[in-house]
Amino acid sequence: MSSEHEPSPGQRCVLHIDSGISFRGGQRQLLVLAEAQHRDDEGPKPRILAREPGLLAQARSAGVAAQAWQGPVSPFGLVQLDAALRAARGGLIHVHDSRSLGVVRLLAGEAAQRRLVVHRRIDDPPRSRAVTRWKYRRGRFICVSHAVAEVLASYGVPASRLHVVHSSLPAGDALAPPPPPDGAGQGPLRLLAIGALVHHKGHGGLLEALALARQDIVLRLVGEGPLRSKLMVRCRTLGIEDRVRFVGDRVDLAEELRCCDVLVHPSLSEGLGTAVLDAMGAARPVLAARVGGLPELVNDPNTGWLVPPGDVPTTAALVDEIAALRCRDPEALHTRGVAGWQRARSQFKLADMVRATREVYDVCP
Secondary structure, three states: OOOOOOOOOOOOEEEEEEOOOOOOHHHHHHHHHHHHHHHOOOOOEEEEEEOOHHHHHHHHHOOOEEEEOOOOOOHHHHHHHHHHHHHOOOOEEEEOOHHHHHHHHHHOOHHHHOOEEEEEOOOOOOOOOHHHHHHOOOOEEEEOOHHHHHHHHHHOOOHHHEEEOOOOOOOOOOOOOOOOOOOOOOOOEEEEEEOOOOHHHOHHHHHHHHHHOOOOEEEEEEOOOOOHHHHHHHHHHHOOOOOEEEEEOOOOHHHHHHHOOEEEEOOOOOOOOHHHHHHHHOOOOEEEEOOOOHHHOOOOOOOEEEEOOOOHHHHHHHHHHHHHHHHHOOHHHHHHHHHHHHHHHHHOOHHHHHHHHHHHHHOOO
């Protein structure tokens, strides 16, 4: 572990462990939390052991001690993890994914496992097999939504070890919401979807809904993933390839949000949805599936709209309705976006997430 920015003698530390290989919502939230902990003079000081280069670079730039990790399936990665756990002896262990949890359970001693905190960001139930149930027998679980907590409770994790701590917006000092996009009310309705191109993000159903819609609508898909080629072929089959743009994941998210009219988040399962939080922070209304933790973010109809997951006809009809509303009342969408901005700033503040996380740490011995 880097010797820079080490905690002072006697100061408690927290070792964040993440095996993700891409910079997605979970890695962004880990970074936001660790940076805030680094600035906090009273709480434990963070260290990061992770694989994703962007996460490591941004953490180091912010002054957070961060070490590159070869991961839980590499022999040298296990050596690295064992050394990091030994260096953090007496501190907290904060695991951010299920695969890392397994190896931490194997390597950490009994005392360290009493100080184990696990972040759960997905609403899929863990597998019903012996090794998985063994993994979930220890640790306090930070659930990013009540929906996630309900899944773990149904799996058998005691309520005493479940803590709901919503994700948050990064720290910001804007006193007024961002303005509506340029050309609001003119041209086609501009939809934006942000998320990995994987099945549970629901992009296939979104494309089918766009094909059914009768209004003038365009869509930008931000993200990469194994379904990119299949989704592009689907666009051609549906005859909407001139209305859909695949822009990859190396984009300026703030600029993408600034230029869109509505963020659409059609997930089939979702722990919370950091892209939705980002849209609320940009004062953009959200059309999302009523699944997982998304209803805990989107207040239908004040800040956006909720539809049943995978319901193509309902989604198509609602997209048409939103496009017609935009033409009829150009301010209507911005009004919902501002309401979302206000909701995000009041209910999903970084300070609240940091405080609630520290409260979980405080009940660890």
